[in-house]
Amino acid sequence: MGALLAFLFAAHHPAEVASLTYLDEPLPAVNLAEMTTFRKETFGGYWHFGFNHAADLPEMLITGREREFWQYLHGLMLFNPAAITDEDRREYLRTYAAPGGIRGSVGWYRDALTTTDRFAEVIARGKLTLPVLGYGGQYGTSYVKEQLAAVAENVEGGIIPNCGHMVAEEAPEFLTEALLRFFQRTASPTA
Secondary structure, three states: OHHHHHHHHHHHOHHHOOOEEEEOOOOOOOOHHHHOOOOHHHOOOOHHHHHHHOOOHHHHHHOOOHHHHHHHHHHHHOOOHHHOOHHHHHHHHHHHOOOOHHHHHHHHHHOHHHHHHHHHHHHHOOOEEEEEEEEEEOOOOOOHHHHHHOOEEEEEEEEEOOOOOOHHHHOHHHHHHHHHHHHHHHOOOOO
C-alpha cells in the first residue's frame, strides 16, 4: 500500500522527490471503481475492498481464523505460493493475529474513498513530471504502467512475467535489477 502514499507525497511535494516507484496497485480515482465492480471482466471484482471497508465485520468474522483468511486471500494474490516461506507466513500471521492486527490491516480499505478523493484532487491539477517506474505482476495488477501514463508524463516499466500481486516476494531479482537501472538513470548528480 506504500505506492499510494508515495504517489500522493510526490504530487504534493514534487521538489522533494527525485522519482516514484509504483508497484502492482490500482490507482484510486482512475480505475478503482472499475476493479471493484462485480462483473466477469474483473473476475468478480476486488470483493475484499468492500469486505474490509465494512465497519467491524472483518474483525468479527476473521478473529480466531486469521490463518485461514490470510492463506485464502494471499493465495489469490500470489502466482507463486512458494515465494512466501513458512517463516514469512509465521511473521505475517504473528502481526495479523496480534491485538489490533486485523483492524490495522483493513485500515487502508476503510479510508479508500477518502484516498480516492485525494487522488482525484491531485490528478486534476495535472500530470506528475518526475520519472516514474511502474510495474505490475502478470497475474496481479498488470496494467500499472498504462494507468500511470494517464497521470504522469515520464513513465517506464511494464509487466513482470509469472508474478502476482506480491512483487517484492515473488520477483525479488527482477525488481532489484529494474530498480537499480531506474535509479542509475534518474539519480541527480547531487543526490
